[in-house]
Amino acid sequence: MRPLTEEESKAVFTKLANYIGKNLVHLIDRPDEPYCFRLHRDRVYYVSESSMRLGISVARPNLVSLGTCFGKFSKSGKFKLHITALDYVAQYAKYKIWIKPNGEMPFLYGNHVVKAHLGRITEDTPEHQGVVVFSMSDIPLGFGVTARSTVDTRKLDPTAIIVFHQADVGEYLRDEDTLF
Amino acid sequence: MDVSNILAAHAAKYQAVTVEKETPLDVDPGLLLVTDLNPIEEETYNENLEEHLQSLARDGVQALMASLFSLPTKTSPDGPLAILPPPVYQLPRAKPLPKPKPPTKWEKFAAAKGISHKTKEKKVWDEEKQDWVDRWGRHGKNKEVREQWIHEVPLNADADWDPRKAARDERKERVAKNEKKAQQNLARASRPQSERNEEIERTLATTRISTASMGKFDKKLDGEKKIRGVKRKFDPTEVPIATEKKNSLDLLAKMESDSKKMRREPRGEENPLNVRKAINRASGGRGGIALGRELSGGGGRGRGRGGRGRGGRR
Secondary structure (H helix, E strand, O other), X not given: OEEOOHHHHHHHXXXXXXXXXXXXXXXXXXXXXXXXXXXXXXXXXXXXXXXXXXHHOOOHHHOOOOOEEEEEEOOOOOEEEOHHHHHHHHHHOOOEEEEXXXXXXXXXXXXXXXXXXXXXXXXXXXXXXXXXXXXXXXXEEEEEEEOOOHHHHOOOOOOOEEEEEEEEOOHHHHOHHHHO | OOOHHHHHHHHHHOOOOOOOOOOOOEEEHHHOEEEOOOOOOHHHHHHOHHHHHHHHHHHHHHHHHHHHHOOOEEOOOOOOEEOOOOOOOOOOOOOOOOOOOOOOHHHXXXXXXXXXXXXXXXXXXXXXXXXXXXXXXXXXXXXXXXXOOOOOOOOOOOOOOOHHHHHHHXXXXXXXXXHHHHHHHHHHHHOOHHHHHHHHHHHHHHHHOOOOOOOOOOOOOOOOOOOOOOOOOOOOOOOOHHHHHHHXXXXXXXXXXXXXXXXXXXXXXXXXXXXXXXXXXXXXXXXXXXXXXXXXXXXXXXXXXXXXXXXXXX
C-alpha cells in the first residue's frame, strides 16, 4: 500500500473528472473525515484516513482490500474505473441518463444502451461524455460514455446506441473474484 | 556710409565658423568623431533641452567640418576628397577575447615538470654536406636514410628486408601516433573526464545485456559488479493527510489550467468564429437548445425553463 505518484494521480483524476467534473474536489476535500487514495497491487482504493492507518499495520501479502476500490491500473499504466466506484460517481455525477425498465436487464448484462431504452437524459450532454446510468426509480445501475450529444440523439433511430457500456452492477456477480 | 549695422545683422544671421569652448573639442577626423569634454551647462539644459542639444550638435559638426577642410586633399572626378589620417581613438572590441586553447596532455605534463618549450630551427647542420639542410620536407634530414647509398643490415634480418621501407614505416608510424595523440587531446578538451567515464559506463552496461541471454551466461570478469538499475521512489505511506490533500488539490488545479490551455489553442487556429458567443447572441442569451427549439417550431414545453439554458452550452 502506498500513495499514488503524480502521474498515477493524474490518470485517476482525469478518469474521474470525466464523470463528475469539478465535483472531484468534494472527494478529496471532505467535510466529514479526511479521505485519501492508496495504491495496493495495482488497485486504487479510496480510504478514510483512520482505515488507512489501521491498514498500515497489515503486511502487504496479507492485505486483501481496504476502503472502496475505485479501479485498477492496467499493465500499460492506464486506469480503469470499476463498478465499485459507482456510489461516489453517482453521488456527484454531472451528466445522468435514466433508462426504462425494459432496458435495465440488457444493460445489466453488459450491453450498450440503445435509444429505445432511453427514458430521460441530462440536457446539453456533449458527445463522448462520461454519464451515470440510472433506472427510472433513480437507482444507479452503472456508467458509460455517450455516443452522441443530446441534440443529435433526436434524429437517431430506436436501435442506435446512445451510451457505450463501461461498467454495470451486474459485474458484482460476473466479475466477483477479480473486482475488489 | 555706415555698414556696421548691416555687418551686425549678417553676423547675427550666421554663427561664427570657429568654435570657442572652455575645453577645446577633441576631434578625431580618422573616425569622423568629435568628443565634447565640457561639463553640461545646467542652466541652458534645464531651460530648453532641445535647443541645448541642437547647439551642442551644431558646435561639434562645425568643429569636425573645420578639421576636414584643413586636411590635405586629392582631386577626383567627383571633386576634391579629403585624405583622412589614421584614427587616434581606440574603439573597444566588438567581440569578447578569444578563449585560450585548453592545454594538451604534453603541455600539462611540461608545466608540472617545469619543462620549458624549445623552438626547433627548421634547418639543421649537415656534417657531410657541410651545409644547412631542412629538418623535414623534400630532401629533409628525416629522409636521409632513404637516400643513403649503403645500408647496414641487422644480423637477424629477413632475406627480403628493405632498409628504405623499414625507415619509411618507422617515420610513418611516428606520424600516425602523433595524429592519434592530437585526436585524444581534442576529445579531452571537448568534454571533461567524468562525463566520458559516465558514457563509457553506460555503454558497458548496455553491451553487458546485449547478448542472446541478456548477459546471463556471459563470462564474469573478476571485480565485475552487478548492474543496478534506478530504484523507484515513492512517498511514504503515512504522510500528514493535510499535505496529501494539498498536493491533490494543487494537481487538480494544474490539470484544469492545462486543459484550458489545450482547449484554447486549437480553437484559435481552426475556427475564427467564437461559436459560444455567436449562439449566445443569436438566441438572445437563452442558449443553443432554446434556439433550436424555436427554429424547429417546437412549442411551449421548454418555455418555462428557458432560464436554465443560459450560457449552458460550452
